[in-house]
Amino acid sequence: MEAAKEINTKMKKPSYKSLLVENIKYRTLLTKKYKEKKAYAPKDIKKITAFIPGTIKKIYVEKGEKVKEGDKLLVFEAMKMKNVIISPMDGTIKQVNVKVGERVTKNDILIEFN
């Protein structure tokens, strides 16, 4: 009931936006979830990111070092598991963004390749 009231008052001054579906622009309200959705970013193979929040336990490589696909890059502990992160490709390390013992959150960039 209260929630309904809230929606009703909102409807007095609706802030309509347009939504495009199959080349037709519709006047409509947007949901909170729709407004907060993140734009899609294609995965950049040259950036190693944290897939989950956790702690850096060990780093095997340094800036400028050449690595082969499958080489160990670092050990990353999350959910009580020690995850060994390996190189997805042959390449040169452009930068190591973390230190041993550092806590990182999800999607933080840990290592970048040239």
Next chain:
Amino acid sequence: MGLKQKTADLKKRMREAVKGGGSKAIEKQKAIGKKTARERIIAILDRKSFHEYDMFVKHAGKDFDMDKKFLPGDGVITGTGTMSGHPVCIYAQDFTVAGGSLGWAHAKKITKIMDHALKLKVPLIGINDSGGARIQEGVNALAGYGEIFYRNTKASGVIPQISVILGPCAGGAVYSPALTDFVFMVDNVSKMFITGPEVIKTVLGEEISMEELGGAKVHSEITGNAHFYAESEEECFYQIKQLISFIPWNNEKKAETFPKKPPKTRQFNIDDIMPADPRQPYDVRKVIKSICDDSEFFEVQELFAANIVIGFGRIAGQTIGFVANQPLVLAGVLDVDSSDKAARFIRYCDAFNVPLVTLVDLPGYLPGIDQEHAGVIRHGAKILYAYSEATVPKITVIIRKAYGGGYIAMCSHHLRADFVCAWPTAEIAVMGPEGAANIIFRNEIKNAENPDEMRKQKVKEYKNKFANPYVAAAYGYIDAVVEPRETRSFIVHALEVSEQKDETGPKKKHGIPPV
């Protein structure tokens, strides 16, 4: 001891039990705007109808000195009573007794009242207010949860199951409400999550408050776990009473019929609600209110996936489940959340003999990478499954746009709607005119001297020919084209003639819906 003394002894024992966790614990409960477990039961049931069971049950803990403790009723109150004169089974966890924690005897009381409800074929109402498993009772507490979940599943679709979250409900405990039909939550009182803020902080380093993680607002608006949002316990109890008036007592009964009442046509004039231009918004709930008895519509999951509207109303005294696209929000598209929301409601109505009325006005499915990656294919399929599977009377009214896959999904004849009518404003087509003209006349438009002019002309041509209900009517895909003001009588008649509907499919154990 004579009878008098024995009676006095009984009264003394009852007084002890009713004290629950004692005055201090009760004060604490009240300070945060919460009622006690018994007060809650009494507030929901008819006056003086509550009969308590198992008041003298003792807890089963033996380790960690638990055997020396007295826990009145073992932290849960169970019993039977009536609502509007009809019987129900009910339980309420008592947070004042050991934090409402669930031990073996506590679970046994709940499962006993659940078995009772299933045997008596009456609704079960569970009020959750518990700190979780009683750790001192170890694996017996886990067994208790498991026994409850099993019964929730067995009773699903047989008796209505209602969960009321009036306190914390965390960890494994959340799965009992999740398995039930309707979940009620109250702002600042209810909290539901699998792992709480503390665990999230220590394990993941992310900080969030309990309310932001799993409060009533979050579950009503974002996750869809809750069906009803209230700002106080009183409002929540009122919502429960309203819901109960719309649903049948079990799957062999129909919902109680009420005296029929005409809609409030002055307030909700069906001819004035909808703009004819399919790109303009309006509130489809007004159309529902212009059709149902006394213009009374009881909405379910109002805040979640608001691009589709679901809920109960009555037509000629009979409970109806309404499903309607909402052009006011996200143009009324189908997406992951709205498909989930509608599909579950359709299955609820089908299980409990509630006829379905579907109002159609949608441009199709929501385009986007996020939708595709969130699995809009398998989620969208749930609506197709639910409508095709449903054997209750299915009545569809196409009021404006019905384009492409959206047309099929919204209870078209092809999914075995019993009656489909369309308003003269209906546009039943493979896609919107702009999109269709661009594809069909691609070469003409590209090679024209003035492509924009040509596009406009071709869109107009397509619109004139296909943006109407008569192409579909010519194939018999709709049964009738009706004026908006004839909608109610169309539905009333459809309900009358489908009174004896009895549809059975091929024999099977159960289907495999894209859950």
